[in-house]
Amino acid sequence: MAATTSMLDAAQVASMWVDFAATRVGDAAKKAESGRSSFGTVRDGIAAGVGWSGTGQPAASLIVTAATTSMDTAAIRLRDVQTHLGAFSGAMAQAVAWWQEMSATLDKKKYAVADDGTVTLVPGVELADGDPSPGQLTSEVKQILSYLDAADETLTARLKAAVTDPLPVVGTYATLTLSANATEAWLAAKGPNAGMGPYATNPWDKSWTPDGNVVSGTAGAWDLAVLLGAPCLPGGVAYTGGGFLVGPDGKEYPVVTPQYAGKGGELSGHGPGAETLGGLDTGWQTLATYTGYDQLGEPLSTAEAGMVIAGAIAGAQYQPYTTVNASATQSLVLDEYGYPVAVADTPPGSTAQPPGVPASTYTYVVTDGKGQPQVGSYTAPGMPGGNLVAVGTNVAEGLAAVDQADANSYYTYQVEFQQNTDGRVRAIYTAYQVIDGPDGQYVQPYDVHFDEDGQMVLEEAGWTAPPPISEGGSSVDVHGSD
Amino acid sequence: MASVTMDYALVYSWADTAHDCSPDFDQARGAVGLAGDDAAGGLGGYQSAAAMASFVATWSDTMLDFAAGTLTIGDKLKSSANLVSASDTRSAQEIAASGGDSVQVDILPDGLTWVSGGA
Numbered sequence: 311m312a313a314t315t316s317m318l319d320a321a322q323v324a325s326m327w328v329d330f331a332a333t334r335v336g337d338a339a340k341k342a343e344s345g346r347s348s349f350g351t352v353r354d355g356i357a358a359g360v361g362w363s364g365t366g367q368p369a370a371s372l373i374v375t376a377a378t379t380s381m382d383t384a385a386i387r388l389r390d391v392q393t394h395l396g397a398f399s400g401a402m403a404q405a406v407a408w409w410q411e412m413s414a415t416l417d418k419k420k421y422a423v424a425d426d427g428t429v430t431l432v433p434g435v436e437l438a439d440g441d442p443s444p445g446q447l448t449s450e451v452k453q454i455l456s457y458l459d460a461a462d463e464t465l466t467a468r469l470k471a472a473v474t475d476p477l478p479v480v481g482t483y484a485t486l487t488l489s490a491n492a493t494e495a496w497l498a499a500k501g502p503n504a505g506m507g508p509y510a511t512n513p514w515d516k517s518w519t520p521d522g523n524v525v526s527g528t529a530g531a532w533d534l535a536v537l538l539g540a541p542c543l544p545g546g547v548a549y550t551g552g553g554f555l556v557g558p559d560g561k562e563y564p565v566v567t568p569q570y571a572g573k574g575g576e577l578s579g580h581g582p583g584a585e586t587l588g589g590l591d592t593g594w595q596t597l598a599t600y601t602g603y604d605q606l607g608e609p610l611s612t613a614e615a616g617m618v619i620a621g622a623i624a625g626a627q628y629q630p631y632t633t634v635n636a637s638a639t640q641s642l643v644l645d646e647y648g649y650p651v652a653v654a655d656t657p658p659g660s661t662a663q664p665p666g667v668p669a670s671t672y673t674y675v676v677t678d679g680k681g682q683p684q685v686g687s688y689t690a691p692g693m694p695g696g697n698l699v700a701v702g703t704n705v706a707e708g709l710a711a712v713d714q715a716d717a718n719s720y721y722t723y724q725v726e727f728q729q730n731t732d733g734r735v736r737a738i739y740t741a742y743q744v745i746d747g748p749d750g751q752y753v754q755p756y757d758v759h760f761d762e763d764g765q766m767v768l769e770e771a772g773w774t775a776p777p778p779i780s781e782g783g784s785s786v787d788v789h790g791s792d
Numbered sequence: 793m794a795s796v797t798m799d800y801a802l803v804y805s806w807a808d809t810a811h812d813c814s815p816d817f818d819q820a821r822g823a824v825g826l827a828g829d830d831a832a833g834g835l836g837g838y839q840s841a842a843a844m845a846s847f848v849a850t851w852s853d854t855m856l857d858f859a860a861g862t863l864t865i866g867d868k869l870k871s872s873a874n875l876v877s878a879s880d881t882r883s884a885q886e887i888a889a890s891g892g893d894s895v896q897v898d899i900l901p902d903g904l905t906w907v908s909g910g911a
Contacts (some may be wrong), residue, residue: 327834366906480861
C-alpha cells in the first residue's frame with residue numbers, strides 16, 4: 311500500500327515504536343550472542359577430541375559444531391534486522407522532517423493537500439506572483455511519500471530475506487546434511503562478508519574491472535542506498551557521488567565520495583578520518599580493493615579522430631598545454647589511503663594495454679594551397695597494408711595527436727568496496743592520470759561517479775593529510791591534494 | 793563392543809554449559825516477541841507490517857528450537873558421560889591419583905546415546 315500524508319502525520323510516533331522494536335531485536339541478538347559464546351566452549355572442547363575420543367565423539371562434534379554455526383547465523387540475522395528496523399525508523403524521521411518543513415511554509419488558506427499527496431488550490435483563491443504551482447507542490451509531497459514507500463519496500467524485502475533465506479536449525483541428530491545446512495544458512499546470513507569468515511568460500515571475482523559493471527540509477531535510488539540507515543549528520547557533512555557499480559561479488563554498490571572538512575576546512579574524500587567523516591559515520595570496513603589501468607573515458611570516435619588528423623594535415627597545430635603521460639599513469643604507486651606517492655620504475659601488472667595507435671582506416675577531406683578539395687584515406691600504421699598518403703609528415707602528427715587524445719581516456723583506478731556494520735555498502739572509486747605540464751610532471755587524482763545516464767563524472771579528489779613522498783620510484787607532485 | 797576414551801567429569805561440565813545456554817535463547821525468544829508488539833504500534837499501514845509479523849513468528853520458533861536443542865544436546869552429553877562413568881572400574885583412589893583424566897572403556901552399542909552408537 312502506498313504511503314499517505316496521514317501516515318506522514320503519524321510517522322513521528324510510529325518511528326519511535328519502530329525504534330523500540332529495533333532495540334528489542336537487539337536484545338534478542340545479545341542473548342543469542344551470549345548463548346553462542348557459552349556454547350562455543352562446548353564446541354571447542356568436543357571438537358578438539360581431547361577429553362573425549364572414540365565412539366560417539368565424531369557425532370557429538372558434528373552436532374555441536376553445526377549448532378554453534380547456527381547460533382552465529384541467528385546472531386547475524388537478528389543484528390541485521392535490528393539495523394534494518396533502525397534504518398527504517400531513521401527514514402521515517404527524515405520523511406517527517408521534510409514533511410514538517412514543507413507544511414510550515416505551505417499556506418493552508420491557498421492550498422489543500424489530499425491524503426495521496428495531491429495539492430490543489432483552495433476554491434476561489436488565485437496564485438500570486440512567485441507562488442509555487444499546485445503541480446510543483448504535489449511533486450514535492452509525492453517525493454516525500456515515495457521516499458517513505460521505498461524505505462518501506464526495502465524493509466519488507468529485508469525482513470522477508472530473514473525468513474525465506476536458509477534458516478539456522480539446531481539439530482540434535484548427526485545427519486549427513488546437518489553441517490552443510492548450517493553452513494548454507496550462515497553463508498546466506500553473512501552475505502558479502504562470507505569471504506572473510508570461518509565457514510566461507512570466496513565469492514569475489516579476482517578478474518573484476520569497472521568496465522561493463524556500471525549501473526546508472528536515479529538520484530533518489532542513490533540517496534536511499536547511501537543515506538538509509540546513515541546516522542544523522544550535521545549540516546555541511548555529507549556524501550556526494552552517483553550511480554552504482556556491480557561489485558566482484560555480484561552486488562550493487564552505490565558510488566560514493568565522502569565529503570569531510572578536515573583541518574583548514576577543505577572538503578576531502580580521502581585520507582585519515584575522511585572515510586568516517588571524522589568519526590561521525592563509523593563502522594566501515596573495506597571488503598576488497600581493486601586497482602588497475604584501463605580505458606574509463608570514451609575513446610575518440612573514428613569521425614573525431616579523422617577531424618584531428620584532417621586538422622593536422624591542414625596545418626593546424628596540436629600542441630596541448632598539458633598531455634597525459636600514459637606510461638607514467640600506468641606506473642603509479644598508491645599508499646594505503648589511495649594517495650599517489652610515486653611513479654614506479656617498473657610498471658605493475660595492469661588489466662589493459664596502454665593505448666596504441668588506432669588501427670582504423672580514416673578518410674579525410676582537405677583543401678590544398680589552391681583552394682581545391684582533396685580526398686584521401688589511410689590505414690593507421692601497425693596494420694598490414696598501411697598506406698600513408700602524400701602529406702606524410704602532417705598525417706604522422708595527426709596520428710600522434712589521435713594517440714594522445716586517446717591516452718586521455720586511460721586512467722589508473724582504485725575501487726574500494728566497503729560495508730558498514732549496519733549493513734550499508736558503498737564503493738569509493740578514484741582515478742588518476744599523470745600529466746606532463748609546462749612546469750613538470752604531476753598527478754591529477756579524480757573522484758569518480760556516474761550520472762543518471764551512466765556517464766562517468768570526474769571531480770578533483772582531495773586528501774585530508776597528504777603523506778610525504780615515499781621511496782620506490784620517481785616522486786610525483788599531486789594536484790588537488792590538500 | 794565399542795571403545796571410548798573420555799574424561800567424563802569434563803563432559804559433565806560441557807553438558808551443564810549446554811544446559812545453561814538454554815535460558816539465553818528463551819530470553820531471545822521473549823525479546824523477539826516484544827519486538828513484534830512494539831513494531832505493531834509503528835508499522836500500521838505499512839506493507840512491512842506483514843513481513844515483520846512473519847519474522848517474529850519464524851524467529852520466535854527458531855529461538856524456541858535453540859532453547860530446546862541446547863537442552864537436548866546437554867542431556868545427550870550427560871547420558872553419554874553417565875555410561876562411561878558407570879563403566880569405569882577404577883577405584884576412587886585410582887581416579888584421584890589420575891587427576892580425573894580420561895578413562896578408556898568398552899561399551900556395548902545400544903544406540904541410545906552418542907557413546908553407545910546413537911546419532
